[in-house]
Amino acid sequence: MKNISNLNISNRTRSVAFNGLLAALALTLSAVELMLPPIPLMPPGAKLGLSNIITMYAASQVGLIPALCIAVIKGLFAGITRGATAMMMSLSGGVLSTFITWALLHLKKNPFGLIGLGVAGALSHNAAQLLVAMLLTTPAVIYYLPFLIIFGVIFGIITGLVLRVIMPLLGKFIIE
């Protein structure tokens, strides 16, 4: 099979197409996630964070700016489909977790593996969302914190494992 990178297209075109593909994947995953039944014990509104897989991938393999753009597109999509509150939540979580993932990866010596990165991303995502929720509603939502931490760890592990599987697949499209 011929890799896309072997085709005769300019790098710029390829990177636009690739980032568009990633953004589309992120949106699809967010949409799929909304169709899943709620998980028992989980605080209302908490989600798996499947689309974090994509922002993490972008942060690690493409770059900070494209990854942040995907997070913002994801937030706008949430705003269009689920309203302003959802947009604030998605944007805050998406942007912070993307940035944290990117920052950890670009420390001198990357301290974490994929699973650790996934956990760090999920936890920062939840932390940002909790802060926004506290500002938008009542400080009482702090009572979700322990559950958000525990589920953040679990879903972060899942994110890391999924990333391990899809990284080589998406890597086939990567442009050098």
Place this chain on the structure above:
Amino acid sequence: MRIMVLKKRDLILILFFLLVGIFLIFLFNYPQQTGIAIVEQNGAEICRFDLQKQNRTEEINVGDKYNVRLKIEPGAISFIHSDCPDQICVKTGKISKPGQAAVCLPAKISVKITGNKKTHDGYTG
């Protein structure tokens, strides 16, 4: 960029946050999910049930003009029958959390749940 799947630090990170989460659960000392159901008729209390301690399902009949049947089960209480015309109380279904209430206006019977500990006004999220 190749990244290892699992490093030793990942495990430390995971364990650390799991412990923090569990610790916080104990620290916050969560208010109980349910409370005491108080049944009132004409505004006067006729009986109460501690739903937390309720460990079997029972049904009781209350009311005089209209016969009303309440079902008390672990953690929840509900009107299961009322002779009243509007059936709003029955449609309310099970109530379980402090602050919730179900009322049968024609029979003048109300069931409300109060926390047996300090609880919060509400949860949002």
